[in-house]
Amino acid sequence: MKETPLSNCERRFLLRAIEEKKRLDGRQTYDYRNIKISFGTDYGCCIVELGKTRVLGQVSCELVAPKLNRATEGILFFNLELSQMAAPSFEPGRQSDLLVKLNRLLERCLRNSKCIDTESLCVVAGEKSRGLNSDPCAYQVWQIRVDLHLLNHDGNIIDAASIAAIVALCHFRRPDVSVQGEEVTLYTPEERDPVALSIHHMPICVSFAFFQQGTYLLVDPNEREERVMDGLLVIAMNKHREICTIQSSGGIMLLKDQVLRCSKIAGVKVAEITELIQKALENDQKVRKEGGKFGFAESIANQRITTFKMEKAPIDTSDVEEKAEEIIAEAEPPSEVVSKPVLWTSGTAQIGEGVENSWGDLEDSEKDEDEGGSDEAVILDKMKMDTGVEVSDIGSQDAPIVLSDSEEEEMIILEPDKNPKKISTQTSAKQEKAPIKKPVKRRKKKRTAN
Amino acid sequence: MAGLELLSDQGYRVDGRRAGELRKIQARMGVFAQADGSAYIEQGNTKALAVVYGPHEIRGSRSRALPDRALVNCQYSSATFSTGERKRRPHGDRKSCEMGLQLRQTFEAAILTQLHPRSQIDIYVQVLQADGGTYAACVNAATLAVLDAGIPMRDFVCACSAGFVDGTALADLSHVEEAAGGPQLALALLPASGQIALLEMDARLHEDHLEWVLEAAAQAARDVHTLLDRVVRQHVHEASILLGD
Numbered sequence: 001m002k003e004t005p006l007s008n009c010e011r012r013f014l015l016r017a018i019e020e021k022k023r024l025d026g027r028q029t030y031d032y033r034n035i036k037i038s039f040g041t042d043y044g045c046c047i048v049e050l051g052k053t054r055v056l057g058q059v060s061c062e063l064v065a066p067k068l069n070r071a072t073e074g075i076l077f078f079n080l081e082l083s084q085m086a087a088p089s090f091e092p093g094r095q096s097d098l099l100v101k102l103n104r105l106l107e108r109c110l111r112n113s114k115c116i117d118t119e120s121l122c123v124v125a126g127e128k129s130r131g132l133n134s135d136p137c138a139y140q141v142w143q144i145r146v147d148l149h150l151l152n153h154d155g156n157i158i159d160a161a162s163i164a165a166i167v168a169l170c171h172f173r174r175p176d177v178s179v180q181g182e183e184v185t186l187y188t189p190e191e192r193d194p195v196a197l198s199i200h201h202m203p204i205c206v207s208f209a210f211f212q213q214g215t216y217l218l219v220d221p222n223e224r225e226e227r228v229m230d231g232l233l234v235i236a237m238n239k240h241r242e243i244c245t246i247q248s249s250g251g252i253m254l255l256k257d258q259v260l261r262c263s264k265i266a267g268v269k270v271a272e273i274t275e276l277i278q279k280a281l282e283n284d285q286k287v288r289k290e291g292g293k294f295g296f297a298e299s300i301a302n303q304r305i306t307t308f309k310m311e312k313a314p315i316d317t318s319d320v321e322e323k324a325e326e327i328i329a330e331a332e333p334p335s336e337v338v339s340k341p342v343l344w345t346s347g348t349a350q351i352g353e354g355v356e357n358s359w360g361d362l363e364d365s366e367k368d369e370d371e372g373g374s375d376e377a378v379i380l381d382k383m384k385m386d387t388g389v390e391v392s393d394i395g396s397q398d399a400p401i402v403l404s405d406s407e408e409e410e411m412i413i414l415e416p417d418k419n420p421k422k423i424s425t426q427t428s429a430k431q432e433k434a435p436i437k438k439p440v441k442r443r444k445k446k447r448t449a450n
Numbered sequence: 451m452a453g454l455e456l457l458s459d460q461g462y463r464v465d466g467r468r469a470g471e472l473r474k475i476q477a478r479m480g481v482f483a484q485a486d487g488s489a490y491i492e493q494g495n496t497k498a499l500a501v502v503y504g505p506h507e508i509r510g511s512r513s514r515a516l517p518d519r520a521l522v523n524c525q526y527s528s529a530t531f532s533t534g535e536r537k538r539r540p541h542g543d544r545k546s547c548e549m550g551l552q553l554r555q556t557f558e559a560a561i562l563t564q565l566h567p568r569s570q571i572d573i574y575v576q577v578l579q580a581d582g583g584t585y586a587a588c589v590n591a592a593t594l595a596v597l598d599a600g601i602p603m604r605d606f607v608c609a610c611s612a613g614f615v616d617g618t619a620l621a622d623l624s625h626v627e628e629a630a631g632g633p634q635l636a637l638a639l640l641p642a643s644g645q646i647a648l649l650e651m652d653a654r655l656h657e658d659h660l661e662w663v664l665e666a667a668a669q670a671a672r673d674v675h676t677l678l679d680r681v682v683r684q685h686v687h688e689a690s691i692l693l694g695d
Contacts, residue, residue: 069535097551104548112652114631233649243660246635246651249552251559253645256664263657 003089006227014228018216024224025051030265032220035273037167037280041295043194044172048164051222052154055161057168058147061175063123063186066141074121075143078107080150080161087153102158105247106148109162109203109236113244116144116169117198123177123184140184142174144197155222158234162205167277170199171284203244204273205236206266210252217258219265233259235266239274456615456627464626465494472610472622472670473583475677477590479598479685487599491591494624495581500591502599504571519563521570524553526588528577549585556589556609556638556647562602571601582625583611585636585650590674597682607647608674609638612667614659619666637667641675644668 014024021029033051040046044059067075080103082090089095110116121142146168148161173194176187209221209229221229231250237243243263248254287294342350457463467473473494482488487502508515515521526549527541539546557573573595575588589609596603612635613620613627620627628634633655638648655663 096547100544100547101551104544108652113654237657238654241657242654243633243651243657244654246649248646248649249555251555251647253559253640253643253647254649255645256661256668259646259649259664260661263660267657 001088001091003087006224010224011228014224015211018211018218018225023218025222027220029217030219030269032269032273033222035163035276037163037277038296039171039280039284039294044168046164046167046171047151047296048160048167050156050160050163050220052152053156053160054151055157055164056149056151057161057164058149059168059172060145060147061172062143062145063140063177063184064143066122072122072125072141073118074141076111076116076118077143077145078110078148078165079103079146080106080148080157082150082153082157085152086150090150090153101249102161105158105205105234105245106161106165108247109205109245110146110165113201113203113236113238115166115199115201115203115238115244117200120198124179144169144172144174153223155224155226156207156220158205159207159220162203162236163273163277166199166202166204167280169197170202170277170281172197201238201240201242202274202277203236203238204270205234205245206269208233208235208262208265210250210254214252214254214258217262219269233262235263237263237266237270239271241267456630456632457618457620461618463620465624467622469618470621470666470669472673473624475590475674477594477678477681479594479681480689485595485599487595487597487601489591489594489598491587491594493583493587493590493622495579496583496587497578498584498587498591499576499578500588500595501574501576502572502592502595502601503574504599505566505569505601506572508568508570515568515570518567520561520566520568522554522558522561522563522573523570524550524557524573524575524592526550526553526575526577528580528584532577532580549588552585552648552650553588553592556607557592557596559647560593560603560605560607560640561596562604565602571596580625582623582628583636586610586622586638586674589638590678594678594681598685605640605642606675606678607638608641608671608678609636609648610667610670610674611636612663612670614655614663617659619659619662621666621670633663635663635667637664637671639668639671639675641672 017024023029025033027033034049036049038047038049045057047054047056064075066073080099082095082099082102084090084092121144123140123142146165148164150157150161173189173196175189176192176195178185178187207220209218209225210216210231210233211218211229213230218225218229221232226232229250231248231252233252233254234245234247234249235243236245243266246259246263284294340351344350455464457469461468463469465473473496475491475493477489477491479489480487481490481499482501485501485503488500490499491497505520508521525541526546528537528546530537553573553575557571561571563571573592575592577584577588586609589607593603593607597606610621611623611628613623614633615627615630623634631653633651633653635651635655636648637646637650639646
């Protein structure tokens with residue numbers, strides 16, 4: 001399915017918001033979304049959630065013959081797949097550019113930085129020369145394969161994928177082997193505890209999105225922000241502040257000091273994320289040792305399965321009191337409410353006035369309504385008298401009053417300047433309607449002229 | 451290769467250069483008559499050929515046409531005989547795809563694509579001999595080819611690689627220095643404004659050293675610009691003589 005294009009007004013809105021240093025989800029410029037790491041029951045399986053972006057990582061291993069020119073080293077293989085469930089636009093044939101870019105970036109970040117000691121993956125060292133008589137089973141190395149699957153795309157795939165890859169590698173345990181001369185014995189997990197991989201450092205990617213030709217910068221763009229960005233700069237660092245990879249993409253023009261500034265920010269962020277990863281790994285280790293339940297089912301059970309699931313959003317309430325006081329001080333005093341009850345007759349009283357009928361001209365539809373009843377007539381007469389008195393008191397108000405004995409509604413005209421004060425019967429009511437600009441229909445109550 | 455000293459005590463590298471020295475660059479424009487623009491560059495032992503076709507109508511699906519600018523299509527291919535061991539796949543593998551994408555990104559930023567809406571510019575780069583710095587050689591060759599084709603650009607795009615050994619930043623790495631596994635940086639620069647069109651770095655480099663390596667690469671790119679500028683002027687001079695000015 002082709003990607004839904006982003007509308008111009010949404011694009012403008014996002015760019016305007018970014019110019020005012022606001023993000024749609026309330027984050028600051030350099031804030032990451034919530035990172036949640038959960039582990040599966042097997043070693044080497046983890047799910048990383050960066051906001052709503054979700055990546056599943058799985059590590060597996062196998063004994064194979066080594067590459068010819070690197071006979072003493074193990075083999076590392078990385079593969080990121082953009083699953084079709086991640087976004088509707090991901091289809092088997094359509095994603096090649098993005099896929100190539102992400103895969104190459106991950107490979108460079110994890111392989112070229114030598115985060116895993118490949119020499120420790122060697123079981124039986126091979127000889128460089130390969131004659132016809134050499135037995136291919138004589139030399140074997142571990143091939144470690146890291147498979148990453150994107151489960152949900154909400155922006156910043158590369159960060160989530162790099163965290164998932166390194167967490168899965170740290171969590172993984174390979175079976176233990178022992179070598180006696182030419183004999184290689186592979187122990188099952190029941191016989192001997194599996195062994196962890198030797199990891200030198202943990203490279204983590206941090207993405208910076210640039211907007212408006214490099215004027216504005218955001219860390220960890222979500223999907224909407226990615227659509228309007230000019231370009232992306234990815235810096236992979238480890239907690240020792242060593243840069244493992246830098247990659248600029250998207251055709252933005254950078255300046256040297258921008259790159260240096262980004263690398264400083266990345267250093268701070270990577271330290272935080274590394275701490276989080278360590279904690280998650282320790283927690284999982286503890287749970288497994290104590291014999292508690294672990295695995296995906298356990299971590300998902302904490303969240304209730306509801307249609308609407310909202311995470312807690314932090315709200316800054318530090319200056320709420322001051323703001324409230326300001327607002328109260330500046331607000332106008334509330335308008336006076338006239339609430340004297342007026343007793344028309346025993347059993348009938350009026351408190352306040354009705355609100356002006358805002359339904360407009362509904363003459364035609366209301367002509368058929370029955371307002372009959374002798375009580376009504378009595379009340380009306382009374383009210384007429386009252387208004388009559390009032391009208392004479394308030395000379396400026398020249399509202400002509402239509403009095404009628406008919407069962408139709410009474411109409412009170414409120415255009416004192418235009419219409420002279422008239423008291424006429426129903427028959428001439430219609431003629432009066434013509435010059436009226438704002439007729440106010442009344443059903444049962446009469447509006448006392450103010 | 452373990453005992454090879456990349457930087458000797460006197461400050462000489464394996465091939466006798468100093469730390470900030472570039473390899474010898476020789477370039478020619480207009481090597482093919484058929485193409486709109488073409489160029490050949492030799493940076494030390496790295497030899498690259500670039501050919502440009504365009505701007506012309508979009509080939510293939512019309513839906514890819516951009517209404518306000520031209521589409522830049524880059525393909526990178528390295529010959530099977532270009533490396534020490536014969537390569538099986540000259541193009542189509544992940545690394546070549548990535549190089550093509552990076553070249554495209556670089557030139558989309560530099561070419562004034564707004565002048566040619568709904569058309570396509572093709573850049574094909576072929577590496578004949580790879581001795582380190584292949585990305586840089588490709589970018590330099592492609593710049594010359596685009597200039598030869600007469601397509602307007604914001605500025606030259608000059609690229610160079612840089613590394614870091616023993617506390618010194620090296621410019622223009624050769625294959626030996628790249629294979630040693632130290633940090634490598636590839637930088638494509640627009641010299642007049644100092645803007646970086648593409649920045650790519652591999653292997654571990656401490657953050658504090660980043661500035662020196664960036665500066666070394668930027669300086670090397672500016673030196674490349676001086677040389678390329680000379681090549682272009684020479685070419686124009688020759689062409690105008692032939693026209694009987």
